[in-house]
Amino acid sequence: MSATNTRERADGGPGPHPPGNGPAAPAPGGRHGTGPGGAQGGGRGGSGEGRGRFGGGARAERLSALAQRHGALVALVLTALIASVSFDSFATAGNLENVAVSAAFLAIVALGMTFVIVSGGIDLSVGSVFVLGGVLAAWGSRHGPVVALLLPLVVCGAIGLVNGVLIARVRLAPFIVTLAAMLGARGIMLNITDEGADTFLVAKDSLFADLGRGRLLGLGVPVWITLALFLLGGLVLRRTRFGQNVYAVGGNEDAASLMGTSVVRTKVSVYVLSGLLAGLAGALNAAWLASGVTILGQGMELEAISAVVIGGTLLTGGMGFVSGSLVGVLLLKVIQNVINQIGSLDSAYQQVVSGAFLVLVVVVQTWLGRRRKARLSSPH
Known part of the structure; x- marks a missing residue:
């Protein structure tokens, strides 16, 4: 991939445009007048044919990008509308606030x-880091x-x-490194809590507890913190040099290096950021529950990955959206929440539906990617 292509992907767009987006080549029988219809008439016909063919490719390109970026939003709106019609208690203020607060901690990790x-890259350690952060926060709240x-x-x-250094400098596989970190972080948590037998409590009247249980303008404080973090994260990823470096490294590491991007520093930074946010989410969760619960976080890394991929980020890197x-x-x-509203379905169906959604999204992403690649490689 060239440096130009990398910069285009870094802007969050669909990448290089098909050749057909430029001026159409004269069709046979066009300006030089070998075909029927004469020079003037043939030229207009050729240009019109080119605009029709190439315009259709550009339109399909835009529709593919739109589906990839906003497909999850359409699904969310439709699901919420159907749930509001089907269940009287879904659209109530209390239920929607519960959904927002419960989503806040996973969203920070995501x-x-x-x-x-x-x-x-990939980070499988965030679930264990999340629960470790909660235990440490509950223990530290006494001070x-x-x-x-x-x-x-x-x-x-x-x-x-540590994850970032081993992955970026030592060049170990992210899957192996973060899997080891997942086991290590949970081991540290179990050692602190005497194999989970000790649970550290947070005083409900403390200032720290207000971060999790307090309310501001009708919403829980964790929701406001999450919104602020996503606003800041979106600005960093889309509007700063660091964010462009993240896109460039994910798009093509070698091309990013040739452009002068510090690949090692960028990789280390994103893993540090992931650890910090997972720890912060765990601390806020401990403040919300008023205790450092030791059984949380199992499978959270898979939920976070699912949410990110469903939101339109490519697992192969180089393209993604914070929103x-x-x-x-x-x-x-x-x-x-809808499954809980039904009542007759147990929690196992949540995992089944989430897994089905993830498979569907990955299949659609792969199909759109192959169509786009075929359009770019096909002669016009």
Whole structure:
């Protein structure tokens, strides 16, 4: 991939445009007048044919990009509308707030996962880092809100740093490194809690507990924190040099290096960011539950990956949207809430539906990608 192509992908667009988007070549019988219809008439016919053929390709390209970016949003709106009509309690303020608060913690984890996947990596440690962050925050809350927040951020950020260094500098596979970190983080948590026998509590009247249980303008504080983080994350990914480097590294690592991008620094940074956000989500969850629950986080890494991919981010890297990841999280949580509203279905159906959604999205992404690649490679 050339440097030009990498820059186009870094802007979040669909990549290089098909050759047909430029001026149409004269058709046979055109300006030089060998075909029927004379020079003037043949020229108009050839240009019209070119515009029709190439315009259709450009239109299909735009529709493919639109489906990839906003398909999850359409599914979310339709699911919410159907649920509102089918269940009287779904659209109530209390239920919607519960969905928003429960989605906030997964969304923060998914935000960090978005940066990692866009850069071409994967992070399987976030579930264990999440629960470790919650336990550390609950333990630190006895020493004040500053310790309760800083302790999980420092420890979880350090885990992300180790992941990034091993992946970027030592060039180990992200799957293996983060799988080892997943086991290590959970082992640290079990050691702190005496194999899960000890549960550290958070005083409900403490300032730290207000971060999880407080309300602002009718919404829980975790929801506002999540919205602020996603707004900041979107600006960083789309409007800063670091964000463009993340896209470039995920699109083509060699081309990014030739463009002067520090591939090692970019990779290390996204894993540190993922660790920090997972630790912060765990701390906020501990404040919300008023305890460092040790049984949480199992399978959370898969939920985060599912939400990111459903939101339109390519697992192969180089393309993704922060807003799409938030929509993906909300879609998963709305589906879970609908299953709970039905009442006759157990929680296992949540996993089945989530898995089916993920498979469907990956199949659609693959199909759209192959169609786009075929259009780019076909002669016009």
